[in-house]
Amino acid sequence: MAQCKADKTWDPPVPICEQVVKCLPPPSIINGEHSHFSDTFGVGAIVHYRCKPGFFLTGNESIRCTPHGIWSRPLPRCEAGCVSPGIGHGKVIGWEPLYMPGNIITIECNTDNISKVLHKSQCRPGGTWFPPLPACDGVLHCSKPPDILHGGHSGLGKAVFTPGTSVNYSCETGFSLIGMASIYCTESGAWSHPSPVCQVVKCLHPPAITNGKLQGNTSDTFFYGVSVSYSCDSGYSLTGDAFITCTASGTWSPPPQCKEISCVFPEVQGVKKTTAGKTYRFGTNITLECDDGYTLEGLSQIQCQENFSWDPPVPACKLTSPRSGSVGLGIAAAVVLLLLGVTIGWKIISKKKEGYYRTYENYNYKTSLD
Numbered sequence: 001m002a003q004c005k006a007d008k009t010w011d012p013p014v015p016i017c018e019q020v021v022k023c024l025p026p027p028s029i030i031n032g033e034h035s036h037f038s039d040t041f042g043v044g045a046i047v048h049y050r051c052k053p054g055f056f057l058t059g060n061e062s063i064r065c066t067p068h069g070i071w072s073r074p075l076p077r078c079e080a081g082c083v084s085p086g087i088g089h090g091k092v093i094g095w096e097p098l099y100m101p102g103n104i105i106t107i108e109c110n111t112d113n114i115s116k117v118l119h120k121s122q123c124r125p126g127g128t129w130f131p132p133l134p135a136c137d138g139v140l141h142c143s144k145p146p147d148i149l150h151g152g153h154s155g156l157g158k159a160v161f162t163p164g165t166s167v168n169y170s171c172e173t174g175f176s177l178i179g180m181a182s183i184y185c186t187e188s189g190a191w192s193h194p195s196p197v198c199q200v201v202k203c204l205h206p207p208a209i210t211n212g213k214l215q216g217n218t219s220d221t222f223f224y225g226v227s228v229s230y231s232c233d234s235g236y237s238l239t240g241d242a243f244i245t246c247t248a249s250g251t252w253s254p255p256p257q258c259k260e261i262s263c264v265f266p267e268v269q270g271v272k273k274t275t276a277g278k279t280y281r282f283g284t285n286i287t288l289e290c291d292d293g294y295t296l297e298g299l300s301q302i303q304c305q306e307n308f309s310w311d312p313p314v315p316a317c318k319l320t321s322p323r324s325g326s327v328g329l330g331i332a333a334a335v336v337l338l339l340l341g342v343t344i345g346w347k348i349i350s351k352k353k354e355g356y357y358r359t360y361e362n363y364n365y366k367t368s369l370d
Contacts, residue, residue: 023065031055032078041065051078054179054194056100058125082123084143085133085190097146098194099123107134133188142185150175151198163187171198173248174224200224203246211236211258222246232258235282237306263304270294270317280304290317 002010023041026034032055035048045065051057059076066072082099084092090109099105100123107119119134142161145153151171155161166184171177179196186192201224206214212232222228227245232238240256247253261282265273274287284304290296298315305311 021067021069023069023071026063026071027075029075029078031080032057032076043067043069047071049076049078052178053197054081054098055079056081058101079125080127081194082127082129083191083194085129085188090134101125105129109134127193129188129190133190142189142191145183145191146195148195148198150200151177151196153195161185163189167191169196174201175199176201176250201246201248201250203250203252206244206252207255209255209258211260212238212256224248224250230256230258235261237261237308261304261306261308263308263310265310266314268314268316270319271315282306288315293320294318295320 002012002014005011021043023043023045025039025041026036026047028034029049032049032051035050036045041047043065046062047064048062049057055078057076058079059074060072061076063075064072079101081101082103084095084097084099084105085107090107093106093108103123104120105123107121109119121129121131121133124130142163142165144161145155145167147153148169148171151169153167153169155165155167158165161167163185166182168182169177169179170181175198177196178199180193181196183191183193183195203222203224203226205220206222206228208214209230212230215229215231224246227243229243230238231242236258237260238256239259240254242256244253244255262279263282263284264279265277265286270291270293272289272291274289275284280286282304285301286303287301288296289300294317296315297318299312300315302310302312302314
């Protein structure tokens with residue numbers, strides 16, 4: 001909040017909104033990758049690069065987001081290294097399995113015709129040697145193909161690798177091959193490409209399921225063979241295997257589904273429900289009663305359970321026996337008639353005790369009992 005002062009200025013001064021400068025995601029480089037996976041890159045953010053196996057970084061290792069919203073230049077490059085050559089009747093002084101561009105090696109030939117002649121050659125970008133490697137004998141051979149961790153090659157049974165001989169690499173289950181799967185021995189006695197590497201297979205984050213959730217493992221990294229489990233929300237039942245596994249192909253096995261729990265109300269003769277419907281969700285209570293002429297056998301209120309059943313069980317309505325009703329009516333009628341007969345007989349006896357009895361013949365006179 002600012003207030004206007006007598007000198008026509010604001011106190012405190014009116015703030016100024018400046019646009020926030022950000023850089024787009026850092027550019028990719030061939031045969032390399034950067035270390036930052038954020039979606040936001042403010043001014044001053046630094047991203048580091050590294051090369052894949054068999055390649056060397058040339059140039060700056062990192063770049064920075066500038067105040068203009070662009071990344072600093074130039075970008076680094078990943079140059080292919082040179083594989084150590086195999087010399088038939090010679091050797092490389094200071095041998096290394098892989099050389100970066102610019103490295104110079106010294107080769108010493110020692111054959112029957114040539115005695116300890118030294119040759120120098122430089123590794124060039126792209127993995128080639130210049131000048132070409134010398135031939136210390138009539139036919140050059142490649143050295144034994146390098147072994148790789150968690151993998152192997154098809155040349156284990158060979159002792160000599162002449163130019164043109166190819167070797168195939170493969171990885172153990174759960175590992176993926178990075179690089180060239182097949183390399184061959186060149187005329188210069190060097191392998192055509194660096195040996196590949198076997199990298200453990202990773203799966204993306206497990207898929208989400210409707211009306212359910214992932215349990216336990218909250219890691220962001222899921223390697224081959226790792227299993228995770230699911231559970232369903234209240235009112236839903238799990239269909240399928242609760243566990244899924246990261247497979248050798250880098251995908252998850254099929255996830256389960258969460259099915260809504262519902263109980264089916266059976267057809268029961270004579271039963272009436274206070275809640276209409278044929279299926280009912282988990283936890284629903286239903287009150288039952290019987291039609292006229294039926295008697296309820298069991299509890300009148302039942303509830304839908306997690307196992308799709310009713311608890312207590314659905315009661316039955318038993319038909320009331322019509323014979324028992326007729327018998328009751330007959331007994332009642334007999335009792336009424338009996339009481340009526342007793343009453344009439346009692347009146348007749350009472351008249352006799354008074355000394356006369358009226359008939360049709362003596363209607364107009366009395367007859368003494370004396």
